[in-house]
Amino acid sequence: MNGYFSPSVGLLLSGSTHSDAQIRCVDEELDYPREQLLNFASLVDDWEEVDSLGDPSVLQNAALKYHLARGISYSFGLLDGIDDGDLEHDLLEYIEDTLQTRVPMQALLQELLVAPLHTPETAEKIAATALGHGYATTANLFEKLFDLQPLLRRLVGAWLEIPASQWMEVESDRTRVWNAACSSGVVVKTLEQASARQIRSQWNVLILNGDLATTPTTRASLGKIFHELSERLFPSAGSALESLLVHDANEEVHEVAPVLKPKSEASYADYQRVIRQINAIIEKVSVADERRATIFFNELVDDQLSYEGGAEHAVKSLCNLAKQCADLYRTDWERVCLNRAHEIDARDTRTLCQYADHLKRVGQFDSANDFYEKARLEGEGFHAVLGMADVIAAQGDFDGSIKKYKTLANWEDDVIVRTAIADNLRRLGKLDEAANLYENLASEGTQLERATAGLADIARRRGDLSTAESLYRDILQRQDLDQRSKMIYRLALCDITKRCGDLSEAYRIADQLVKDFPFLMHARIQRGTILGMLDRYDEAFEDIPGETAPAAFGEWIREYYGGILLLKLGRYDDAKRRLVDGLKLALGQGNDRTIMRLGAAVALLAGGDHSDAECELNEIRDFGDSHSRHLAQVLRLHLAVARNDQKKAEEIAIFFRSHVGLEPAFISVVDALLRNDLIEAQRGELNLLLAASPDSVSIAA
Amino acid sequence: MSNSEESECCPNCGTTVPSNERYCPACSHDIGPPNIRVCGRASEIEEVRRRHDEALGEVKSRNALAEWSRLSDILEKRSGVVVAVPASIARNFISDPRIIYANYESLVGHVRRPASEVNDRHRRAVSALVFGGYGNEIRYGNLAIGCEALASYGDVAFRLRTAAVEHRTSFLETNSFDFAGTHGLTPEKQVPSGFRSIWRNRHELALAKLGSKIENLQDEHDWSKLLVNAHPSDRAQDDFVEAHVYGPFNVDAVETVTSIENKTLTREAKLDARLAVQTFQKRQSKT
Secondary structure, eight states, X not given: OOEEEETTTTEEEEXXXXXXXXXXXXXXXXXXXXXXXXXXXXXXXXXXXXXXXXXXXXXXXXXXXXXHHHHHHHHHHHHHOOSOHHHXXXXXXXXXXXXXXXXXXXXXXXXXXXXXXXXXXXXXXXXXXXXXXXXXXXHHHHHHHHHTHHHXXXXXXXXXXXXXXXGTTOSSOHHHHHHHHHHTTHHHHHHHOOSHHHHHHHHHHXXXXXXXXXXXXXXXXXXHHHHHHHHHHOSSSSOHHHHHHHTSOHHHHHHHSOOOBOOOSOHHHHHHHHHHHHHHHHHHHHTTOHHHHHHHHHHHHHHHHTBTTHHHHHHHXXXXXXXXXXXXTOHHHHHHHHHHHHHHOTTOHHHHHHHHHHHHHTTOHHHHHHHHHHHHHTTOHHHHHHHHHHHHHHTTOHHHHHHHHTTSTTGGGOHHHHHHHHHHHHHHTOHHHHHHHHHHHHHTTSSHHHHHHHHHHXXXXXXXXXXXXXXXXXXXXXXXXXXXXXXXXXXXXXXXXXXXXOHHHHHHHXXXXXXXXXXXXXXXXXXXXXXXXXXXXXXXXHHSOOOOOOOSTTTHHHHHHHHHHHHHTTOHHHHHIIIIITTTTOOOOTHHHHHHHHHHHHHHHHTTOHHHHHHHHHHOOOOSOHHHHHHHHHHHHHHHHHTTOHHHHHHHHHHHHHOTTOOHHHHHHHHHHHTTOHHHHHHHHHHHHHTOOOGGGSTTO | OOOTTOEEEOTTTXXXXXXXXXXXXXXXXXXXXXXXXXXXXXXXXXXXXXXXXXXXXXXXXTTOHHHHHHHHHHHHHHOEEEEEEOHHHXXXXXXXXXXXXXXXXXXXXXXXXXXXXXXXXXXXXXHHHHHOSGGGGEEEEEEESSSOXXXXXXXXXXXXXXXXXXXXXXXXXXXXXXXXXXXXXXXXXXXXXXXXXXXXXXXXXXXXXXXXXXXXXXXXXXXXXXXXXXXXXXXXXOEEXXXXXXXXXXXXXXXXXXXXSSOOOOHHHHHHHHHHHHHHHHXXXXX
């Protein structure tokens, strides 16, 4: 069935006579009464004929065109100049929303490139205003529109210079062919081409458009016109940019030539702009919109490199971006940023150290040491040794790491080194020694916040949750905490309250963290585990993304928590794949490795694979974490009950009965096991596993 | 509202032309918009005058002659056609890319797309689908003293320039749907005389309708409301003098653009309406 569609009003009209005319709106927001349509239908002047109205893709395409038409109108309005600041803001906001959810930027851009702008600088001003409001995609649209103006002017000049005589043999006039070139994206693509041949191949697509040329003769004539156009644009071999600009006015050369501009005086505005660009990249990376992320990324770097002295700023921005990508678990993007920073300045010590840290986290220990060595040669000896010691710890050799720290001259006088040594002792499970060191540091008044956090973590490992909670709350009262430290301690406090069973408070903290740091994966996962403990699985899985190979230290928790949730849902095979197979090669040492083994053991027990479960449990080492230790015992008890091994079960039961101050959740699980209620027991075990505290989310990370 | 009971002769070739045709079927001579030919007949004008005089008699008896005279003067000199349109139409209608682009016409063509043969064909096809035969050339509006419009028909009011519409606009005493129902119109029963006017006697038609409501101490504000009695949430209660503009018009025919008040709009409609008003104001200041 055929019909008509109006992009401006979003209506589809079908039927063959007045009496059977049917009207449909392409968007739910639209709701025109039929009588109203009678009054305005004849005012609508953009009806298009459409085929196959019954095809759902037609409706979809119509909806896209409707939103595009509104985007075009709003862009026209802005380019014409809006005196009302509120209206300008609202239009920018709407365009941003449209570009985010309804219309690809390229589609809107190609509609705006129908002719050169009278005042191109208006587009640049709109871009700046959009950035000021935080609308990065819209800013990008108008910046591109501005950037392409010199090239478009040249293209239009060449197009209009084609003699009228050449159009005599073509059915369609110059205007109609140009309109077709604009709406099909040929104009935009032309501006990106690098040779006459490439331009011809773009324009020749139009020859196959049945509306423009219907006979071999007219097709051939159109082909000649396009050849003429490409020759006018490329009188000699060279880049598209060169050829387009070679004929044009000087000011156009200034706009695109690779001449370094002096640093803008509006440096604060530039800084704000960079921050917004980084935010826009992170936003795109977080939703895996690689194409736009890449566009924004290249723009950020190109912008900064276009200024004198901009390389230094570019490197800083890239390191900042890399850090945020790491928080998102986008190790691939982190690498892209660091590679680019390293290309720009191979001797920048911040990049070298950060790159080394990245390599350490992805398990490329030799390469990490190479980068630390480079940093050392550039004068960053102290940080390089700290990094190398971290590499050793990351391989599970906490003693070796401590030895490395002690190679530093006068290490006893350095509070950073002593704190690092205390951290390693803590992770090694030597809690008394670690506590002594932290207390000494605290009594000296140096590293007070870090030392207190170390003591809080030791309390947590010992199962003294009230002390741990109180210490973290004390730290969070401090006025001098920076944003990132505060975030880390809020995460730790959330973890403690979760362990205490105060799930509503834990959820409140996690939820606020997600709101404050929307791209912090740890916060999302923490919230997801709490939702999982509350049996709100759909919401939990929104926070804990699907199966992906953990690529770096810390990333295993996503697989781990996801696997436990699947087990709670009874999806044994999926859970096993994540907890047993998925975590085999994951990067993690110390108590983290213990937790991974506990997860694998519970999955194997659930599947009745007792001997493999026993192997996992036998591999577990005690790193001084009481929760992990008790969980291991619970699972051993579960194994004994499942095997009907009364003697072993009784031995373990005695361990629990004699333990003072055991967390209530453990008591319930043990009771369930002893009365052979394995279903209830497993439910409790899984919640205990969700409450486990990996070092990856504590200050030791 | 077919008016085929009377035919006319083409002044050029003498061929009989049906009253609902604008062009002579023989020589294509333009004999004028059919709605104007029908409503401008002497019998129609006389019947309107008769009703007008009748209303005047009543007003005299109520001692409101001064008000009648003032209103008559306002209607004759200042009343015009206002068209209410949805905000999306207004936004699209007002926008003029020529303002922001160089070389626009040489590249893209005329701004209003009906100039394109294909698009115009589509528009006509749609109008025929929606309106059926005669009505496809009529654009509906209302008679107003200022910019009063009917919120139930749109979000934005266009007041049209007199010069753009006076020669092709006729008026019906009330909404044509209501009128057809009230007077029991059928294909056989034609519109009774005295309820339609052309531009020059529109004030008489309006006064004939409003005469019984004109009272002592009323002012222009009261009369504006009497003339366009709008009920945004209930179209059935709207009361107004309906304007029928023959043929299309573009933004150049628009004198004023205003957002219609007292109406809850969606986010899109609000933006469209604000943008239409703003764009039109800028356009006016540039021209």
